[in-house]
Amino acid sequence: MAYLVIVSIIWAFSFPLIGHYLAGSVDNYFSILVRFGLAFLVFAPLINWKICGALKLKLIGIGAIQIGIMYICYYQSFLYLSVSEVALFTIFTPFYVTLIYDICSKHFRAWYLLSIFIAVLGAYIIKYGSINSHFLIGFLLIQVANLCFGAGQSLYKFVIENESNIKQSECFGYFYLGALMVGAFSFLFFGNGENLPTTAIQWGILFYLGIIASGLSYFLWNRGACLVDSGILAIMNNVLIPLAILINFLFFGRDIENSIQFAIGSVFIATSLLLHLKLMKRYH
Numbered sequence: 001m002a003y004l005v006i007v008s009i010i011w012a013f014s015f016p017l018i019g020h021y022l023a024g025s026v027d028n029y030f031s032i033l034v035r036f037g038l039a040f041l042v043f044a045p046l047i048n049w050k051i052c053g054a055l056k057l058k059l060i061g062i063g064a065i066q067i068g069i070m071y072i073c074y075y076q077s078f079l080y081l082s083v084s085e086v087a088l089f090t091i092f093t094p095f096y097v098t099l100i101y102d103i104c105s106k107h108f109r110a111w112y113l114l115s116i117f118i119a120v121l122g123a124y125i126i127k128y129g130s131i132n133s134h135f136l137i138g139f140l141l142i143q144v145a146n147l148c149f150g151a152g153q154s155l156y157k158f159v160i161e162n163e164s165n166i167k168q169s170e171c172f173g174y175f176y177l178g179a180l181m182v183g184a185f186s187f188l189f190f191g192n193g194e195n196l197p198t199t200a201i202q203w204g205i206l207f208y209l210g211i212i213a214s215g216l217s218y219f220l221w222n223r224g225a226c227l228v229d230s231g232i233l234a235i236m237n238n239v240l241i242p243l244a245i246l247i248n249f250l251f252f253g254r255d256i257e258n259s260i261q262f263a264i265g266s267v268f269i270a271t272s273l274l275l276h277l278k279l280m281k282r283y284h
Contacts, residue, residue: 059175
C-alpha cells in the first residue's frame with residue numbers, strides 16, 4: 001500500500017497546480033499531449049518490444065481509457081468547477097473500481113460496498129453545502145473521468161494478475177503509448193495552438209506533471225494496485241480528496257471552507273480503510 005500512499009501525496013499537488021496555473025490559461029489538449037509525451041519518454045527505453053501482441057493492445061487500450069480519455073474530461077472540468085469541487089466529485093471512483101474489478105473476476109463481493117460507502121460518505125461530508133448551482137456540466141465531466149480512471153485501474157490489475165513472468169516496467173510504456181495516441185488526436189482536432197504556455201512556471205508545472213505526476217506516479221499506482229485488494233484500491237482513490245484540500249490550504253493559501261466537516265469527513269475515510277482491513281481478515 002506504500003506505493004498508493006506516496007502517489008496520493010504527489011497527486012494531491014496536481015489539483016491546485018492545474019486549477020491555479022494551467023486551467024483557463026494553457027490549452028487543455030496541449031497540456032495533455034505534453035504530459036503523456038513526457039510520460040512515454042520516461043518508459044520508452046525500458047519497453048520490451050517482444051511481448052505478445054495481445055498484451056500490447058490491452059495495455060494500449062487501458063492507457064487510452066485510464067488516463068487518455070480521463071484527462072480530457074478532467075482538464076475540461078476545471079473550466080466549470082473550483083479545485084475543491086473537482087476533488088469532491090471524484091468520490092464515486094471507488095464504486096467504479098470495485099464493481100468493474102468484480103465484473104472482470106466474475107466474483108461480486110457485496111460486503112466491499114460497506115467500507116467503500118463509508119469512504120464516499122466521508123468525502124461527501126467534507127464538501128457538503130459548498131457546491132455552486134452551475135456545476136452540472138463539470139459534474140458529468142468528472143463522472144466520465146472517474147469511470148475511465150476506475151475502469152483502467154481494475155482492468156490493468158486484472159490483466160497483470162493473469163500474466164506470468166511479466167516485468168511491469170518493461171510493458172508500461174505501451175500504457176503511455178495509448179494515452180499519448182489519445183492526447184495527440186485530441187490536440188490535433190480540438191487544440192488551440194495560440195494558448196500555449198507563456199511562463200517558466202507553466203512549463204515547469206507541465207514537466208512536473210509529465211515526468212513525476214504521470215510518468216512515475218501512474219506506474220507506481222498501477223503497480224501498487226496489483227499488490228493490494230481491490231477494496232483497498234477503491235478506498236485509496238478517496239484519500240486524495242482530503243489530501244488535495246489540505247495541500248490547497250497549506251501551500252496555496254486557500255481556506256478550508258468548513259474545518260469541522262473536513263475533520264469529520266477525513267475520519268470517515270480513515271475509518272472505512274480500517275474497517276475494510278478488518279473485514280478482509282474475517283472473510284479471507
